[in-house]
Amino acid sequence: MYKIVLIRHGITSWATRFTGWTDVDVIPEGIEETKKYGKRLKEMGYSFDLAYTSYLKRAVRTLWTVLDEMDLLWIPLIKDWHMNERYYGALQGLNKAEVAQKYGEEQVNIWRRSYDVAPPKLGLSDPRHPSNDKKYKDIDPAILPTGESLKDTIERFLPYWKETVEPEIKKGKSIIVSLHSNTLRALIMYLDNLNKDEIMKVNVPYCIPLVYELGEDLKAKKHYYLVPDEEVARVIESIKNQAKSAIK
Numbered sequence: 001m002y003k004i005v006l007i008r009h010g011i012t013s014w015a016t017r018f019t020g021w022t023d024v025d026v027i028p029e030g031i032e033e034t035k036k037y038g039k040r041l042k043e044m045g046y047s048f049d050l051a052y053t054s055y056l057k058r059a060v061r062t063l064w065t066v067l068d069e070m071d072l073l074w075i076p077l078i079k080d081w082h083m084n085e086r087y088y089g090a091l092q093g094l095n096k097a098e099v100a101q102k103y104g105e106e107q108v109n110i111w112r113r114s115y116d117v118a119p120p121k122l123g124l125s126d127p128r129h130p131s132n133d134k135k136y137k138d139i140d141p142a143i144l145p146t147g148e149s150l151k152d153t154i155e156r157f158l159p160y161w162k163e164t165v166e167p168e169i170k171k172g173k174s175i176i177v178s179l180h181s182n183t184l185r186a187l188i189m190y191l192d193n194l195n196k197d198e199i200m201k202v203n204v205p206y207c208i209p210l211v212y213e214l215g216e217d218l219k220a221k222k223h224y225y226l227v228p229d230e231e232v233a234r235v236i237e238s239i240k241n242q243a244k245s246a247i248k
Contacts (some may be wrong), residue, residue, distance in 0.1 A: 008207070017094060020093075022093050031065055040226055052078050053083060054079065055136075089120055116151040124141060158186060203236045206239070
């Protein structure tokens with residue numbers, strides 16, 4: 001049996017905006033919450049050989065904070081853009097309420113929660129296009145996303161996971177991964193063998209460690225959070241309320 005730990009980044013100040021690849025940081029409240037869970041991992045005897053995250057600082061900062069609390073800043077940390085959040089295309093950086101006023105709340109909910117409907121795409125000339133960000137300067141613009149559904153995000157993320165992370169798991173490495181709502185949902189869908197309707201009901205709380213125990217086929221035998229169910233439910237409900245208030 002193998003075991004991995006997944007963490008969603010801490011809360012940012014952009015709950016009312018479509019964040020996507022916009023590189024916003026974790027707010028102090030999110031850092032303090034993350035420290036608490038980093039300490040819990042250490043107290044429960046967890047340790048790691050290898051860490052993975054995206055290019056986005058909110059995920060990187062969350063991972064640094066956890067590893068610092070565990071005195072594990074020295075372990076290898078691998079960043080890759082394939083692990084970035086879903087790319088929201090022309091909605092990137094926009095206020096959700098303003099988008100709802102323009103397109104209607106029903107359309108916004110379709111873009112946010114449907115499996116295979118992508119938001120309007122960005123053109124190469126748009127300053128928000130990822131090719132205009134120095135983080136992606138060495139990547140062919142033709143393969144960078146311009147607007148993704150969850151299905152698109154899965155198709156970007158999963159090949160990287162299978163080709164890069166799974167071989168390390170099979171070597172027996174103890175791995176921690178700091179990701180985003182949609183890349184975590186992509187991974188959960190794969191590990192738990194969920195269908196497209198089931199995954200749309202999955203919400204992931206900020207910075208609470210989620211442990212997966214995997215079989216020899218690297219599919220989930222079981223998973224659990226390292227806190228009581230009530231605490232998980234409270235954080236998930238707060239996220240749902242943020243989303244509701246953002247588009248009213």
